Amino acid sequence: xxxxxxxxxxxxxxxxxxxxxxxxxxxxxxxxxxxxxxxxxxxxxxxxxxxxxxxxxxxxxxxxxxxxxxxxxxxxxxxxxxxxxxxxxxxxxxxxxxxxxxxxxxxxxxxxxxxxxxxxxxxxxxxxxxxxxxxxxxxxxxxxxxxxxxxxxxxxxxxxxxxxxxxxxxxxxxxxxxxxxxxxxxxxxxxxxxxxxxxxxxxxxxxxxxxxxxxxxxxxxxxxxxxxxxxxxxxxxxxxxxxxxxxxxxxxxxxxxxxxxxxxx
Numbered sequence: 001x002x003x004x005x006x007x008x009x010x011x012x013x014x015x016x017x018x019x020x021x022x023x024x025x026x027x028x029x030x031x032x033x034x035x036x037x038x039x040x041x042x043x044x045x046x047x048x049x050x051x052x053x054x055x056x057x058x059x060x061x062x063x064x065x066x067x068x069x070x071x072x073x074x075x076x077x078x079x080x081x082x083x084x085x086x087x088x089x090x091x092x093x094x095x096x097x098x099x100x101x102x103x104x105x106x107x108x109x110x111x112x113x114x115x116x117x118x119x120x121x122x123x124x125x126x127x128x129x130x131x132x133x134x135x136x137x138x139x140x141x142x143x144x145x146x147x148x149x150x151x152x153x154x155x156x157x158x159x160x161x162x163x164x165x166x167x168x169x170x171x172x173x174x175x176x177x178x179x180x181x182x183x184x185x186x187x188x189x190x191x192x193x194x195x196x197x198x199x200x201x202x203x204x205x206x207x208x209x210x211x212x213x214x215x216x217x218x219x220x221x222x223x224x225x226x227x228x229x230x231x232x233x234x235x236x237x238x239x240x241x242x243x244x245x246x247x248x249x250x251x252x253x254x255x256x257x258x259x260x261x262x263x264x265x
Contacts, residue, residue: 042071067098070098112156122143133212136150154244
């Protein structure tokens, strides 16, 4: 049932390794172009995930074009000697390039931004009062609206969170390879990945643990297991739209908690 990311297929992995060595040694434009072609499926994958939360007037082909710049940047800066897969490193770069271009065209209406800020303020107030994550009903009551209206706002607000959690960990040079998946224990994770950006990942993991069970499940399935929103809806027995709302609320809460930590340091 799960729609997984298609890994880059190559006829001979040794040839790709040699291609990396050639490019890093000679900076050959031909070697770089061949690497771009080899890893181009990553761009389509990331663009598709970003596009799922955008309005219909955003052309998916534009997202792919934006993402290519991120792929090129990833190829230029990647160190093959590090104990990390290129795909893991590149996804954050590709997504970051797409988000930067979308922000540059300022496509999110001011009214949506204002609604997002009002929800964030309500979350902060209720968490301080309740010492836990507020329910949808409590959040709606604080805002003086119905739960349905809150759901509509969260659906709109998702446009503001298209970078979602990966952006939190990839917004600086020290977070090149970070994703939410890196903050979730994985038996296959090597020691380099475990300790890289440890502070940020620990903070994110702690923030995730403070969420409700449903929010944690949505984040884990979406970021770690690569389920689509529709597939998560099938698991939870709710609509894709409802999963979108749960995801948006969870991301807003995590951003607020991490931002609060940053402001205190």
